[in-house]
Amino acid sequence: MHIVICIKQVPDSAQIRVHPVTNTIMRQGVPTIINPYDLFALEEALQLRDRHGGEVTVLTMGPPMAEDALRKALTYGADRAVLLTDRHFAGSDTLATSFALSRAIAKIGEAFGTPDIVFTGKQTIDGDTAQVGPGIAKRLDLLQLTYVAKIVSVDINGREITVERRSEGGTQTLMSKLPCLITMLEGTNEIRRGSLDDALRAARSQIVKWNAADAGIEDLTKCGLRGSPTVVKRVFAPPERAEKAEQIDTAEKTPRDLAEELIAGIFLRQPALESELAFDGE
Amino acid sequence: MLSTNRESPPPAAGRAAMKKELPDQFKDHRHVWVFIELERDQVHPVSFELLGEGRKLADKLGVQLAGVVLGPPGEATWFAIAEAFAYGADLAYLVEAPLLADYRNEPFTKALTDLVTNYKPEILLLGATTLGRDLAGSVATTLLTGLTADCTELDVDADGSLAATRPTFGGSLLCTIYTLNCRPQMATVRPRVMAMPPRGNNKIGRVIQHKVSMIEEEIVTKVLGFLSDGQSATANLAYADVVVAGGLGLGAVENVKLMKKLARTIGADYGCSRPLVQKGWMPADRQIGQTGKTIRPKLYIAAGISGAIQHRVGVEGADLILAINTDPNAPIFDFAHLGVVTDAIRLLPSLTELFTHRLSPHSRDKLAN
Numbered sequence A: 001m002h003i004v005i006c007i008k009q010v011p012d013s014a015q016i017r018v019h020p021v022t023n024t025i026m027r028q029g030v031p032t033i034i035n036p037y038d039l040f041a042l043e044e045a046l047q048l049r050d051r052h053g054g055e056v057t058v059l060t061m062g063p064p065m066a067e068d069a070l071r072k073a074l075t076y077g078a079d080r081a082v083l084l085t086d087r088h089f090a091g092s093d094t095l096a097t098s099f100a101l102s103r104a105i106a107k108i109g110e111a112f113g114t115p116d117i118v119f120t121g122k123q124t125i126d127g128d129t130a131q132v133g134p135g136i137a138k139r140l141d142l143l144q145l146t147y148v149a150k151i152v153s154v155d156i157n158g159r160e161i162t163v164e165r166r167s168e169g170g171t172q173t174l175m176s177k178l179p180c181l182i183t184m185l186e187g188t189n190e191i192r193r194g195s196l197d198d199a200l201r202a203a204r205s206q207i208v209k210w211n212a213a214d215a216g217i218e219d220l221t222k223c224g225l226r227g228s229p230t231v232v233k234r235v236f237a238p239p240e241r242a243e244k245a246e247q248i249d250t251a252e253k254t255p256r257d258l259a260e261e262l263i264a265g266i267f268l269r270q271p272a273l274e275s276e277l278a279f280d281g282e
Numbered sequence B: 001m002l003s004t005n006r007e008s009p010p011p012a013a014g015r016a017a018m019k020k021e022l023p024d025q026f027k028d029h030r031h032v033w034v035f036i037e038l039e040r041d042q043v044h045p046v047s048f049e050l051l052g053e054g055r056k057l058a059d060k061l062g063v064q065l066a067g068v069v070l071g072p073p074g075e076a077t078w079f080a081i082a083e084a085f086a087y088g089a090d091l092a093y094l095v096e097a098p099l100l101a102d103y104r105n106e107p108f109t110k111a112l113t114d115l116v117t118n119y120k121p122e123i124l125l126l127g128a129t130t131l132g133r134d135l136a137g138s139v140a141t142t143l144l145t146g147l148t149a150d151c152t153e154l155d156v157d158a159d160g161s162l163a164a165t166r167p168t169f170g171g172s173l174l175c176t177i178y179t180l181n182c183r184p185q186m187a188t189v190r191p192r193v194m195a196m197p198p199r200g201n202n203k204i205g206r207v208i209q210h211k212v213s214m215i216e217e218e219i220v221t222k223v224l225g226f227l228s229d230g231q232s233a234t235a236n237l238a239y240a241d242v243v244v245a246g247g248l249g250l251g252a253v254e255n256v257k258l259m260k261k262l263a264r265t266i267g268a269d270y271g272c273s274r275p276l277v278q279k280g281w282m283p284a285d286r287q288i289g290q291t292g293k294t295i296r297p298k299l300y301i302a303a304g305i306s307g308a309i310q311h312r313v314g315v316e317g318a319d320l321i322l323a324i325n326t327d328p329n330a331p332i333f334d335f336a337h338l339g340v341v342t343d344a345i346r347l348l349p350s351l352t353e354l355f356t357h358r359l360s361p362h363s364r365d366k367l368a369n
């Protein structure tokens, strides 16, 4: 079976700082990581390959330095890595991104075998949209299974797949067909430590590098800023709250005293709450 | 009806200058639509929150507000329509078919895309729920239009374009996004980000029924089962009036109990910051914040939570935020209303005890005995 997984190299947003005057992101020195949700998807892809045989191809679209993320994925055990990089992709929104990635996946299919499953993480931590996965599925006319918590079974010969999918207030069990696109939820598995063999192979591996033309993209108006119906008009910092929290003086007070003051403070500000809070027995 | 806004002069230079004349095929797109999310016969409250926002947009544009209901034949869909009218919709579009009983991407995408193509809205809003995001991505890609996720603010600018503001870079910044030269302009909004509008008494409006051009045999994906989270569980956190939450400051998994006990005592729901989920001290759907739930309670008590931006964006809508933290410089004090610099592990049991006294004469009697 051939599995393609899309990953993204993202800034470790926990360490991002915003320039206080210009309101721009200060990227310098901010380390990059593989989007954490993509790692769950990668692990799932590797497990399926280990169980059913076949190959895992990782794909990323990004600047040349995104190669680092691909190498990392190879050390975890992916078999092949494709970097889609071209300055024509700069400024892509989710629609343009899903276009470029879907073309590259089609090309991967021609070059290395049609994928049975395409994986993505449920969303990225920098864009946070959860839109690229469904976009790719639509463009490639693949069945889409989003927010998948668990792959229950895959029947390669029967071309069937059963998954558990999170929905509002519960878990759906869905049966669908291959090929399909899956967006993977967090917390379902933990990425393996790659073996020494994998590390050696990753160091030796050639990363396949494609520009737009290599990926079979002729119509550049569908890429980058030109292919993006949305534009960012304004970027700004969230408004500051004028006053800080009113502090309860803690000097020489027992927890009981403080609790008393806190409760008084709550009901002073929200008198209606007193009648609404319920005592719940045990 | 034409809006007066449309006659306003175009905005000056800047990025908006990229906006060109809208292509002819989109010129007759009118009205604001809100997708009314109906899953397992329940309308998701986010749909009403969106109707509240949609109403404001429609009034500014001088157009009508429509609710879109997709579902199986039966009472639930008509109930959803009546509710949509009560929350401000002028009209409703309805597609009823047995194959819309359980949510599946294929028939829902088909039905919603057909509706848009036929009736041409200029703005289409959906909840950023698992269902809404699954559907919005497919519909926007099918229609090749712009979609802005997780908006925190929606507005129309002088020339009638949708200005959709959303957090970016994990909440550190906000950005305002426009959809140029395509219609509809699509956006999703997370539950509880917009305030719930008042419920009116209007139960009547125009209902336009449309058929879905798909049959069950064409749909590959089948629903084998559904396991509900049940009454007690986490689904309600976003809608709780009072929420108590703990962070890494609780120090150890045993201390999570102190926080839960306080919650139980005052009839609150409980949640946590992200590291507690990562440590396995709490399930993922208890997480509050950017990558967890957005809450909007009347009272939020945060114990041992630093108040990182990713947490802040999930709780900012609370009426009263109370922070317990040992560090006087913790960022949570920048947006909390009431703070106490102290050890939460020592304070929580006292809080629980005193609340018990204050709230329940009955229990006081019990303690006395």
Ligand SMILES: Cc1cc2nc3c(=O)[nH]c(=O)nc-3n(C[C@H](O)[C@H](O)[C@H](O)COP(=O)(O)OP(=O)(O)OC[C@H]3O[C@@H](n4cnc5c(N)ncnc54)[C@H](O)[C@@H]3O)c2cc1C
Pocket (backbone or CB within 6 Å): A012, A013, A014, A125, B170, B246, B247, B248, B249, B250, B251, B272, B273, B274, B275, B276, B287, B288, B289, B290, B291, B292, B293, B303, B304, B305, B306, B307, B308, B309, B310, B311, B314, B324, B325, B326, B327, B330, B342, B343, B344, B345
């Ligand atoms: C992409 C991304 C998404 C994220 N999404 C979320 C999200 O949705 N929700 C979320 O919460 N976080 C999220 N985070 C993580 C976030 O950046 C913070 O790391 C996290 O919120 C910190 O949790 P904390 O405050 O519990 O822990 P810490 O930052 O470790 O803070 C613990 C606090 O407890 C205080 N403390 C210590 N001991 C005590 C005591 N005995 N009594 C009282 N106070 C004490 C300390 O002074 C400190 O302020 C995200 C991060 C990233 C990068």
